[in-house]
Amino acid sequence: MTLTWGELRRDAEAQLRAIGVSDPAAEAQWMIEAVSGMDATEQLIEATTPVTHRPTAGLDALLARRAAGEPVQYVLGEWSFCGLDLLVDRRVLIPRPETEIVAEIAIREVERLGERVGPPEPWSGGLTHYVVADLGTGSGALALALAASLPDAEVWATDASEDALAVARVNVAAAGTIATRLRVGAGSWFDGLPPAVRGRLLLVVSNPPYIADHEVLPESVRDWEPAGALFSGPTGLEAIEHLIATAPEWLDPAGTLVLELAPHQGDRAVALAHDAGFVDVSVRPDLAGYQRALIARRRAD
Numbered sequence: 001m002t003l004t005w006g007e008l009r010r011d012a013e014a015q016l017r018a019i020g021v022s023d024p025a026a027e028a029q030w031m032i033e034a035v036s037g038m039d040a041t042e043q044l045i046e047a048t049t050p051v052t053h054r055p056t057a058g059l060d061a062l063l064a065r066r067a068a069g070e071p072v073q074y075v076l077g078e079w080s081f082c083g084l085d086l087l088v089d090r091r092v093l094i095p096r097p098e099t100e101i102v103a104e105i106a107i108r109e110v111e112r113l114g115e116r117v118g119p120p121e122p123w124s125g126g127l128t129h130y131v132v133a134d135l136g137t138g139s140g141a142l143a144l145a146l147a148a149s150l151p152d153a154e155v156w157a158t159d160a161s162e163d164a165l166a167v168a169r170v171n172v173a174a175a176g177t178i179a180t181r182l183r184v185g186a187g188s189w190f191d192g193l194p195p196a197v198r199g200r201l202l203l204v205v206s207n208p209p210y211i212a213d214h215e216v217l218p219e220s221v222r223d224w225e226p227a228g229a230l231f232s233g234p235t236g237l238e239a240i241e242h243l244i245a246t247a248p249e250w251l252d253p254a255g256t257l258v259l260e261l262a263p264h265q266g267d268r269a270v271a272l273a274h275d276a277g278f279v280d281v282s283v284r285p286d287l288a289g290y291q292r293a294l295i296a297r298r299r300a301d
């Protein structure tokens, strides 16, 4: 029996509802888009058009993966971060909405330091006059958001995971003109950066692993996302401690460190930043009101 696109979408929605996903209508629409290339409006226009066999089989495969518990972002193979469409798969953490707040905070810090914020200028030829870094870049989410909003920045993206860097490189390559200002480096935290940028970074941003080994995570996270992106060690603070202690020697004397953290880690991170010599230190909340981002400045206003 030949189905129409409208019937196929309703059928997908019913299957997604039956397995308990929180927004079956949205996921059905995204999956139809993935197999057909039609956006939401086109899907409505084509609702009574018969479907050929190939997209139906493709949709069945996506629904089967979702039914097995795979996060919708991996099933779709892409996800949006700060308005950028990123390749995401099991090699990288799924970029989170709270990290978009961290990106925004980081961009405003660079603006506070006197640099321009705005869309890239294709005619600039990729000229830069300062350097920033995203450590533990995963999919490249934060680095790409910085490069997209800071037109004069050279942006370094590093990770210790070769799998993650392979994904980041795809996303950088797909980023168009901003790719000319993005550099990818392999290594543990600051070791992934070239010695030439030591002491010159206007901004270091990182969303490091900050979960303690003993913490219990939802199955969809624990079973699907890379452990190396989630767990930091016995306390959960190991990566944060290292980044705060090491950042001063890599930052410009006026530079800022912005770190994502778990809400309960805020007070400890502030104390560590003061110990490391940062003079102006605060923690900002995310959209849900949870303490989420450490801002540690080497120089006060």
Ligand SMILES: C[S@@+](CC[C@H](N)C(=O)[O-])C[C@H]1O[C@@H](n2cnc3c(N)ncnc32)[C@H](O)[C@@H]1O
Pocket (backbone or CB within 6 Å): 092, 093, 094, 095, 096, 099, 135, 136, 137, 138, 139, 140, 141, 142, 158, 159, 160, 161, 164, 187, 188, 189, 206, 207, 208, 209, 210, 228, 229, 230
């Ligand atoms: C929480 S994920 C963040 C990914 C991405 N920045 C984001 O916000 O979506 C942490 C990232 O840090 C990387 N990582 C873990 N240990 C690292 C280390 N010692 N040096 C560099 N990166 C590391 C992981 O591979 C992972 O990509």
